[in-house]
Amino acid sequence: MTEITLHQSLTEIDAAAWDAVAAPEQATGRPLDPFTTHRFLSALEASGSTGTGTGWTAHPLVLREAGRVVAAVPMYAKGHSQGEYIFDHGWAQAYERAGGRYYPKLQVAVPFTPATGRRFLGDAAQREVMLTAAISVAARNRLSSLHVTFCTAEEAEALAGVEGVLHRVTQQFHWENNGYTCFDDFLAQLSSRKRKMIRKERETARAAGLTIRALTGDAIEPAHWDAFWQFYQDTGARKWGTPYLTRKAFSQFHDTMRDDILLVMAFDGARPVAGALNFIGRETLFGRYWGCIEDHPCLHFELCYYQAIDWAIANGLARVEAGAQGEHKLARGYLPTPVHSLHWLADAGFRDAVARYLREERAAVDEEIEVLTQYGPFRRVRSED
Numbered sequence: 001m002t003e004i005t006l007h008q009s010l011t012e013i014d015a016a017a018w019d020a021v022a023a024p025e026q027a028t029g030r031p032l033d034p035f036t037t038h039r040f041l042s043a044l045e046a047s048g049s050t051g052t053g054t055g056w057t058a059h060p061l062v063l064r065e066a067g068r069v070v071a072a073v074p075m076y077a078k079g080h081s082q083g084e085y086i087f088d089h090g091w092a093q094a095y096e097r098a099g100g101r102y103y104p105k106l107q108v109a110v111p112f113t114p115a116t117g118r119r120f121l122g123d124a125a126q127r128e129v130m131l132t133a134a135i136s137v138a139a140r141n142r143l144s145s146l147h148v149t150f151c152t153a154e155e156a157e158a159l160a161g162v163e164g165v166l167h168r169v170t171q172q173f174h175w176e177n178n179g180y181t182c183f184d185d186f187l188a189q190l191s192s193r194k195r196k197m198i199r200k201e202r203e204t205a206r207a208a209g210l211t212i213r214a215l216t217g218d219a220i221e222p223a224h225w226d227a228f229w230q231f232y233q234d235t236g237a238r239k240w241g242t243p244y245l246t247r248k249a250f251s252q253f254h255d256t257m258r259d260d261i262l263l264v265m266a267f268d269g270a271r272p273v274a275g276a277l278n279f280i281g282r283e284t285l286f287g288r289y290w291g292c293i294e295d296h297p298c299l300h301f302e303l304c305y306y307q308a309i310d311w312a313i314a315n316g317l318a319r320v321e322a323g324a325q326g327e328h329k330l331a332r333g334y335l336p337t338p339v340h341s342l343h344w345l346a347d348a349g350f351r352d353a354v355a356r357y358l359r360e361e362r363a364a365v366d367e368e369i370e371v372l373t374q375y376g377p378f379r380r381v382r383s384e385d
Helices: 015-022 024-028 038-046 089-097 124-140 153-159 183-188 192-206 222-239 247-260 299-314 327-332 348-374
Strands: 002-006 056-058 061-065 068-073 075-078 105-108 145-151 165-176 211-216 261-268 271-280 284-292 319-321 335-345
Touching: 002 124, 015 024, 015 038, 015 068, 038 056, 038 247, 061 124, 068 124, 089 348, 105 124, 124 145, 124 153, 124 335, 145 153, 153 165, 153 335, 165 299, 165 327, 165 348, 183 192, 183 299, 192 299, 192 327, 211 299, 222 247, 222 261, 222 271, 222 284, 247 261, 247 271, 261 299, 271 299, 284 299, 299 319, 299 327, 335 348
Parallel strands: 105 145, 284 319
Antiparallel strands: 002 061, 056 075, 061 068, 075 105, 145 335, 165 319, 165 335, 211 261, 261 271, 271 284
16 A cells, blocks of 8 residues: 655654654765765754744645655745745746735755755665645645755656656856875865965964864864754844754754764964864765854865865765855865756746746856856966966
8 A cells, every 4th residue: 555644744754764764874984975865864853953944844745655655845835935045036026016925935955054965865766656646735725836946956857757847957166086195186176276375375274273183073072062053043133033942952952963064163362263064975075064253264175165174085985065155165176966856836927937947047047057067276288386
């Protein structure tokens, strides 16, 4: 017997059953990414970062065959468009100006996490079934739309042909490890001007006399989270107004995820003054949050970008995803990379208008990626080299 159920919380689903489809590869090591694991998503719920009053209400979809979970989708009812990083604010404004009600909507996503990963978990043959079921939930509840954000390219290509589903392409900046054995190997591939810039930035950051430590696993102590919470609040208040994660979320991460985390911190003596939080995947280091209580020149670049590259090389990771936006990453070796999402809009006329917009947007994104890659920092046969 096959059954698809809509749940009110991830806690309704057995952790081992969820992880068997969300991250089956972790049976032999790390998951490809930790963000769809039960421990990460349940930490967001348990900490109050998602749930009542946050605009993110969990409604995971699960497909069972003979009582066994074979496919799942992390899905949320959204009351706004914050914390998504695939921006649809303009769509919402246009829809509501025309007399529609854009919110609530449904979002298949990992909250507050602009990292590409699987969104249709488990049996790939069931992806279209699960997408159709999610669309049915939106339609039955007369919701404006369903959005699948930061899905894999494979998922996007497989599902873009589903009736009424639009494929969107945006971009991020990722660093790729081309077989480097050390940071200097990476620098050797850059133009001389960019090599000099990066060396100068690293020297400037170190000139402050701070001690930089890369912490993971049991090396991360509760006191480090007390310090990082201060950093995170400062950054969140400046960027978003209200930080997305609660203080309890970091305690949850410490209890259940510290082996999935790389915390890079700068200390003035014994006092932490800045930090960058990364999550560790099987092949990728995912940069997530940065903050500080003191300003030091180039420290942001050192902790967020260069220390991440150092750690990825030392640990044999294939890439660093440094989060959303930021063309300043280009000069530091992070190249533009396509990001995929899928969108179903209930109103046919509105859907047609968005489809026209997405065709134009994609052409612009493709051109921008080509141009930015061409003007990237990597060495070409030029006189300066």
